[in-house]
Amino acid sequence: MSETGLVLDGVSAAYRDATVLHGVDLTAERGELLVVLGPSGAGKSTVLRVVAGLEPVTAGRVRIAGRDVTDLRPGRRDVSMVFQSYALFPHLTVAENIAFGLEVRDTPRAVARERARAAAESVGCAALLGRRPGQLSGGERQRVALARALVREPDVFLLDEPLSNLDQALRVEMRTELRALHDRIGATMVHVTHDQTEALVIADRIAVLRDGRVEQVGTPDEIWRAPATTFVAGFVGSPAMNLLPATGPVTPTGDAPVLPTGDLLIGFRPEAVVLAPDDGAEAVVDRVEVVGEDAYAYVTLAAGSPVVARVPAARRPGRGSAVRVAVRWADTHVFHAVSGRRYAP
Template identity: 65%
Template sequence: MTAGLELVGVHAAHGKAEVLRGIDLTVPKGELLVLLGPSGAGKSTLLRVIAGLHPVSAGAVRIDGRDVTALSPGQRDVSMVFQAFALFPHLSVADNIGFGLQVRGMGKREVRRRTEVAAAMVGCEKVLDRRPEQLSGGERQRVALARALVREPALFLLDEPLSNLDAELRVRTRTELRALHDRVGATMVHVTHDQTEALAIGDRVAVLRDGRIEQVGTPDEIWRRPATAFVAGFVGSPAMNFLPGDGPWRVPGAVAGQQVGVRPESLRLDTSGDGLAATVTGAEVIGEDAWVRLRIEGHALVARVPATTRPEIGARVVARADAADLHVFDADGSRVG
């Protein structure tokens, strides 16, 4: 498959501090790739490098097979949607969407046509005559997306575009964003620190840590087979539990210095039978689920169970998990097996 974006050995710095440390990444044409990671991982810097807004100290950036490493942002054929909507308050929605085409000298009739098409794609065609101050947060986000779409670029870059929306609107808008990508079929790179958002919309997810890529895979691969202990612990709510390799959870082949991980959703609690003896130290009810806090041989774990089955604090229980749900990581954090 043709690559829409290629990063080869990309390094970048802020002053003397190295932020990106050898990024190699290929995004097939038409894919929606999500860059996921904690604050300071280098996600936004990487997006700015792709856009040409931040210089590389080494490596190459290619878009649709063209080396753009030395090109200015305007020469790269990319459109970017920022966390802040950055709309011109004195312009109408239509003029905001078509502004980039106007300054490039495109004829008024073609600008209007493409503006109306882009607005219809994102569902803001009924507010073209309004000003940004007359719009809701969700409508402003749609306008920002339409402004990116109208240029029909080779690559779309989205820098945490949903983070300023309230929780309900964020969920609805991410669904619309995924549907928009499927309609347009464009290559998109989307930055977020929200793991739920990443797993919900990405064709693939690239997990970053300290300027390096820890893993690239489908949402299912990231969830079910994390490549490192960091990915396993970062993706999931509550986070994955870890026990020493030679600790209470006996896994064939696991040894001292290694870690055994199990997701809270994979733990089952009972009052008797085979498993690990545990004491309930707390419980948080979150909707239909309960996060039950356990103590097992001095180690703290969390089990995510139906709220109606949560045991009382202080109760003695048995914790079980299937062998297929146990993950073993080496001392350096890499996956074993």
């Protein structure tokens, strides 16, 4: 991936005089599937709309395949966008919907229809070409929307929460198909979602946004194992990572170094918690949630801090029981309490 597919260089954008993006620097390499992840209001969809030319920038530049497209109209940027709502024309057949973008660009009809058929085959909806959107299920409409984007063979595909309207089972199926589709065509894709599992499963890299700023960019493994901020640590993971004062009562197990004085936080995921050790901090179990073979014990330390532990469901503690809590030091993270940034000794 030596040639960049998309670059946002210090991009800021505003909506109704309110700044939505604040100097965003972001790169999607050629052929990469970059997922932009964040909560509602983080600016995820605005990133896509800025790239597509649907929203102007107030500062910075946008480059696609080496071209500065900041001031170009949407039709000249060579991008295709898949919307959350699919945006299919109800009066056109599936074949006509897929070919529409080519025909309005004066592509010969026979060529447009053949490319539409090929795009439909690539996403598994070739049998639907004669139907209209009202005759399709949600998953079928999603495939048609993807085919319509594919048929143009753009420099960058932009996907705005494309799976959010599907039920859970179909979401799981479609995210697998979407990843497989990307691997087959080798295209540059920017996929927006608020679903952390979706991001972790399909992404080459993830960009985590918060309030219009990039908190961290990294591979799914880097985002999970080395969160750069307390926000990333808390947002990625369900249940969220535990965050406690470094001077708190939780006892680390293993070879724990001496930390400097100051406002520091210790972060650890539920699976790093050890219940019922001999020398742990005293706690009481508030509730237990069973999820298949695992259970999540929500406990409150004697000092008042809440902690979530993942334990085998068969050995889960009872509600109201007294336990002791320790944490495996090798699985902890240290953050600055004020800035929220990762502590680097």
